[in-house]
Amino acid sequence: MxxxxxxxxxxxxxxxxxxxxxxxxxxxxxxxxxxxxxxxxxxxAEPNPDFVGRSLSILVESLTRDIQQLGVLPYALETHLFLHGAPRLGPEACERIRGLIHRLDRMAEAQFQAVGGHRLLHQAIRTASREPAVLLANRTASEFASDIMPYSINVSVESERGEAWRITREAAEALIAGDTPTLFDCRRRMLAMFHARWPTWNETDHDPGSPPKTVDPGRPEFNRAGNQAERLTREILREIRSKGWRAGERIGSGAELMARYGASTTILRQAVRMLEEHSAVEFIRGRKGGLYVATPNRARTIAQAAAFLARSAPAPADIHAFLTQLILEGLNQARAARLAGGCKQPQARETIAFGDFCTFAATQCANPMVELFVEILLPFGVQQSQAATQPGAVLDAFTAGDLATRRRLFLTAVWKAGGSEAR
Known part of the structure; x- marks a missing residue:
């Protein structure tokens, strides 16, 4: 108090x-x-990742439109859970997941749709370990995905008891059992479904003639003012992304936006205020006023994420393990010889501290999601006094497009820096 x-x-x-x-x-x-x-x-209040996770998702959206770059974060999150979190889950965490499954199974179809049953179970699996870094990463990835994927697709995925639901339910049981091979198999099957449907989803999202949808007559639970305003923020962000996120560009006047999105004055004001909280837009009054694209504040967002982690007191070993998976997934997706421009490249014989080596490796991934989270997590999981390494060989592996070698060299550095925890 x-x-x-x-x-x-x-x-x-x-x-x-x-x-x-x-x-x-x-x-x-x-x-x-x-x-x-x-x-x-x-x-x-207890530490909560919701606000800063939303800020992080908007910051990343301003830096890239490539949904494949987003995929690094949830993929690393799940791999970390399967290998690091699942074996250590306690009985209480397992009972929470099983209790949720039982409640969802007993729901009528309408109630299951109203609560977004599939989404609830999927989020419960991802956050089962309750690690602060995982909670923050999951919130960021979820917000990003909701922005990138059209509303109609999000609703169908989270509300139907189809094949995707059956796979997620199987994954929940595998998590409770500590069955790592089945967890990876469930993810493989889910990704196969996603990739098969992606061309249709991608076309829907990028079709300029696709009308915005802020009201759904068939889903009354989504028509409350708060939900309509949240959905309107995602439609406005979609328009900003489609124009290349150019700071200072005028989106429209209040009257133009209300007509374009079919929104009331109250809903529009609420949506604009929500976006202004994250420095995504700026509303200027006057004759030439209106809603303008803004530049999200990177330094402030990182500071907010660091404050959340500091209040949550994460275990350094957990941060170290998640950081390792994040960089490894970034290395997997980095293109051969695609070196980030404008950064100082270490000399082949130069020796740098492990924290600097992680920053160097993240930079070579050329993925804003990886670079952002490495910058946030490093102070909580890596001490600069930890074993130093030479990055020259990794640089050579990037230039040669040698994925296996660059992963092995990074893992060797992790082994030296983390000791028994890394092992």
Whole structure:
């Protein structure tokens, strides 16, 4: 408890309206919330990755439109879970997952659709270990995916008890059993389904004639004001991405946007405020005013992510393990001889600390998602005093397009730096 509403308003000289707005901002950012009733007041919230995960997803969207670059994060997250998290899950975590399965199985089809049953179980599997870095990565990847994939596809995937649901249910049982081979097989089958359907989904998302959908008459649970505003933010982001995310470009006036998206003044204002919170847009008033594209604040977003991790106190060994999988997946996707321009390349005989080596390897991946998360996670999982290494051989492996060698050299560096934890 920080203080009561009365004490806070008195100490800051704030009126009721200003105080409510300040509390709303704190609640949206997961910092604090108001407890009502006798003895109530402003209370510090538990660390929550929702706000910063949304900021990270928008930041990445401003840097790339390539959904394959997004895929590195959830793929690394799942591999980390299968190899590092699943063997250590306790009985309580397993019971939570099984309890969720039982509740979803008992639901009627309409209720299953209303809660997004498939999505709930999928998220429960990914976050079963409750590691702070995993929670942050999962939230970022989920928000990015919801922005990139059209609403109609997202709803169908999370609401149907089809083949995808059966695979996810099988994966949940495999996680409870600690059956690593089945976990990897379930992911392989799910990816095969995704790749088979992707051409249709991709065409839908990039079709300029595809009308925005902020209201769904067939799904009343999605028609509340908050949900409509959230969906409108994704439609606005889609338009910004389609134009190449050029900061300073005018999107339209308030009247133009309401007509274009079929949104009311209230819904539009709420959506714009949500996007302004993440520095995605700026609304300028006046004769030539309107909604303009902004540049997400990278330094501030990274600082917010670091603050979440610092409050959550993650285990360095968990960060180290997840960081390893993230860079390995980035190396898998990096194209041969595709070296990031504008960065200082180490000399072949130069020796650098392991943390600097991780940064170097992430840079060579040429993937903004990898570079961003490596920058966030490094201070929590790697000490610069850890064993040093020579990056020249890795640079040669990139130039030669030798994936096996660049992975092996990185794993050797991880082994030397992490000792028994890496093993």
């Amino acid at each position: 920080i203080a009561s509403q009365q004490d806070l308003r008195a100490s800051h000289g704030a009126g009721r309206a200003v105080f409510r707005q300040a509390v709303r901002i704190l609640e949206e950012r997961g910092v604090a919330y108001m407890r009502r009733g006798p003895g109530g007041g402003l209370v510090v």
